[in-house]
Amino acid sequence: MTLLTWDILALMGITISFLLVTVIYMLSYMFQNEFLKSWSKSEFFNVFMTLILFGTLLSLINLELFKSNIDHAKGYIDYVFTNSLYTQNRIISDVSFLSTISSISLMMNLNAMQGMGKTSESADTGQDSSAMKDDLMSSLNSQISLSPFVSPFMTALTSIQVYSFVPITMIKLHQLLIDFVFNDVSRTFPLLLCAGLFLRAFKFTRNSGNTLIALFIALYFVMPVIYLFNQALVNVILYEEEEDFSLEDLNKIPDISFSENAGAPFVTEMVTLMASQIQTFSVSGAWKEAMTGKSSMGESLIEMVSPSGSIYTFVVRFFIEGFVLPYLAIIITLGIAREFAMSLGSNIDFSSMLRLV
């Protein structure tokens, strides 16, 4: 078994293509064929461009600037995923708690309770106890369950949980995809680039080579910068009003602890609010008042939606940072990849891939 590494393959492709072009150029003189002459000249130019791309891109990826960008972006996307995971776990645990409370039901059968006394009396008086038992069996129960008090909150949290499945899966896909691409940068010769250069060296596969090279450029050089921009955007939105917030904090990745994450204040406040309302035994009235913003609950909810509130933080952290911004990053990256591909000489349509994302 012999292993030809990707960098050797790229160089081999360029060399073989170069040799083929020279042979065709020679034959074009032999046959006095002007078409072949111009074709081989144009091919020679393309092979030469591929060689320049090989040198330039392999030099650029080893620059410290891009490496640190990539490390930071990787850390950031890991953070976004972990944050989303903790938020989902928080929702699951809170709904589980609510669900346990909701499942409590009390049953009372007054006839049976009275009958317990009567049965003992009938035993004393010698009456038939079986008839009494039949009466007890057919008597009605009074039952009360706590679920009506909890269900509005559970429904709301369940809906959020159902929607959270999509963004978390998508972030995971981002993480897996860029994990491979960004881990690959630790090598001197990344697979995607070398394969692209190899394919670009030949006429038939030039378009696909250009696609891979354009994807490589967009993923390695542009996408990390978009992630850093996203992070700065979220940090400004959430922390700008804090006194100690400075420009240096633009790309600061906060630590996540198990009990403190974007979801924690939101769900805790929701549950606390619910507990306070359950004590009044008037959830429906509380919701009505909340809709009109007249009650304390309404005020609390409005407060939570304000920029310093927990719902606002939750929505920004979980949906905007975890779903909208990464999606935007993919759109921009593929858009730029298309531009790069066009500048390399191929018009590649990434729309089907975008639809899949």
Next chain:
Amino acid sequence: MMDFKNIFLILLLFSFSLNLVNSTDDKVSYCNINLMENSIPLISIGLLVSILFVSIFFMYGKFMSTPEVEGVYMVELQQIGLTMVMIILITGGIEILCSVSLTSEGLLLSDSDNVYTSIQKTQLNLMKKTMDYYISLMDGVNAYSILGSSQAGITGTGLSIMYSPVSGGNFIAQTLAPLGQSVLIAYFAQAFQYALFEFSRSKIFLMLLPIGLVLRSFPITRKFGGVLIALVLGLSYLYPLFLNFGYLFIDIDSIELVSYPDPFDTLTPLSIVLTTVVSPLFSAFPAIFAGVIGGFIAIIFESGSIMDIVDGSGSQIDFLSTFTLTGESFINNLDKIYSSFGTIILGTFFIPALIIIVLGAVVRSLSASIGTETDISGILRAI
């Protein structure tokens, strides 16, 4: 003139591809046959006949002083040259596919392992892992549903209190169920891709190459013939090569099975305590029972109660982690679930989509060189 000049190219490729089909096994692969050895005599005869025809045309043009006929020879020589290049490319391509496989380190030259066997192994492995993952996911849904549906309670004469101690299990089951649905769809997509891969390697599919060449000889069916040629070249040769490349991007071993709590381990101790200790105690002393119910309600809802403490400290997770439903272990489990799911989606949908874009570009260039502008991206998108 245009139709006539392509006839040699068509004849040569037709005889070559028929030879290719004949030397292929019924079931699988273009490998294990010596293509060059089988094809050289036929190709040589075809080339000689072509050159003979060209020389006849040249002589005829000269003798009859017909510049139009005389001019044909240069075009025909180009076509013969192009044919030779195409035959070399197809033969060389097959030989390469049968003796190399792509790894993340580079190109591996090996007699035992090749692109086809490598893809076959990866696809079967991916399908097996996906199905195992689906089954473990459904087992998880089952286990969490059992937990969620469990009821505990105390019943005295005329009074009872019932609750579901781990009813959150239902909620987790609801979270896992849609994942299972998506995984099952992914599994069928993988099965489709595998079947397509096997189909594209079969003898019957390879017959499309000579059929395409024949159809290409006639003006009316020329475009359709070009599509068939591009389809065979694209699906039988280039698709496996690019797919092999695409699979380098995923780590199938990272698909881990879902771990979940054993419902009976959790519920059995609870039910033993309730049936052997608590229930007889409350049946014997109904007054205690009534007091417990009242106290329970007070503890849950009154100020300073469990509810307030739990909500105030945000320690629901700790509370529930005693049932092994949440907590750090559940987070790790969720992480594994999403990692495995992401790998499956990446390998089933995302990578093939990328391959199709790259392959579509190659086939367009290739078919343009053959003489027909063919865009098979619409067909490939179905993959």
